[in-house]
Amino acid sequence: MEAREISIVVAEDHALVRQGLRLMLSVEPRLKWRGECGDGERALELVRTLMPDVLLLDLGLPLLDGLSVMQAITAAGLPTRVLVVTARQDPQSFQAALAFGAHGYMLKTDDADALVAAIRTVADGGYHVSAELAGLMAPADVEPVEALTSRELDIASRVGSGLSSKQIGVELGISEHTVRKHRENIARKLGLRNAAELVAWVVRHRLPEA
Template sequence: MTARPTGIRIAIVDDQALVRTGFRMVLEAEPDFSVVGEAGDGAAAIELARSTAIDVMLMDVRMPVVDGIAATAAVTAAERAPRVIVLTTFDLDEYAFAAIRAGASGFLLKDVRPHELVAAIRTVHSGDATLSPRITRRMIELFAGELPAMPGAARPASAMLDTLTPREREILVAVAEGLNNAELAARFHVSESTVKTHVGRILQKLDARDRVHLVILAYEHGLLSSHGPSSEQGPSDDRR
C-alpha cells in the first residue's frame, strides 16, 4: 500500500526533464515537501491537476502543446485549485506576467536559489504571494496595456468595490502602492493584527486570491491613478 503524501504536495511542470529533476532534488530535501507529480507540457499539467491532489504547482511558461499561460488559467479555474508559481528564464517575461493575471500567485526565475524556492513555496501555500505588490504594480504598468484579457478573468462589479468601508478602500490602495503590513500599520496608526483583519476582509469582499490580485484589481479599476492623499474619502476613521 502506497503511503499518502504528507506536508506540502508539489507538482513540477517544465518541458525540460533536467530542469524538473533539479527542482525535484531541491524540494525532496525538505522533510515536509512531497513531489506528487511532473508534467512536460501544459496539457499534461491540466490533467495532472485534475487527477492529483496538489497544493502548489511550479509552472513553466513556454511549453509545447499548451503553454503555461493557458494551463495556469485552466488549473486555477478549477475547484480546490492548487496555487501556481510561474517559472521563467527572464525577469521581464511578459508571458509570465500574463500567467499571473491568469491566476498564478507569483513568479520565480529558473535560476532561483534553493532556499528562495523553498521559501516561495511555503509562502504561497500559506495563502500569500511570492511577488511583492510593489513589483507587481510595476509589472502591470509595463505590460497591462499589451496583455490579452484572459477568458473567465472577470473583473469585480462596482457593487463589490462599494462593499468596502472607507478605511478598507484606503488600505486597498495602500496595498496596491506596495506597502507591507508594518508600513500599513504605521500609515493608519493601527496594529499589524488590525491590518491583517482589514486585508482579510478586503480579500473576501473582492473574492481576491491574494495581495497580488488586489494590486491588479486596484489598477484595473483606476484606484491608483485617481488616488491621492485625502482624495475621495478625506480623513478616515477605523469604522467598519
C-alpha cells in the same frame, strides 16, 4: 503545532531541470513531491488527479502552454495554487501570467532558498513575485502610493510580505471579510486585477514590510 505538508507537482519540459528541482526540494521536510511532467496536457491531468497544493509551472510547455494550463485550472475551479518558474522576463509574459491567475512568478535564476520560501508562501495562501520582476509593471499602469490611506498601505505591505487575508486579519485584529474589502478598494484605486499584481506593486514601490 507542526506545519502542514505541502504537496507539489512540477511541469517543466527539460528533464535535467526537473531532476535538479526534485533533488533540491527532497531535502525540505514540509515539501512532498507528488509528480512531474514535461508538457501542459499532462500537467493539467496531474493537477486534476493528484490535487497538489502547488503546481510549479514553466510557461514554455509543449502541447499546452503554461498560460493555457492556468486558464484551465481556473475555469475548473481547482484548488491548486500556481507558482510560475520560468526564464521569461518580458513584461508581456509576466503580466499575462498574473492576469491568468498565477499566485507567484519566479525566475529560474533565483536561488533555492528563494524558491522554497516562495512555495511555502504560495501554499499558505500568500503571493510571491521576484523583486527583479516587479519593475516590469510600467509606472503609468498604477496610481502612486499617495492614492492609498494609511490602513490600505498597511494592508498592502502585508500582502506584499506574502500574508493571506486571514493572516492579516489576525495580525490587525479585524475580520477576514474586512481585510478583503480593503483589498478590493486597493485594487480598484490602483487598477490592479489580482493579489499577485498587488505584490508586484508593493515591491516596485518599495513599501516597508509590516
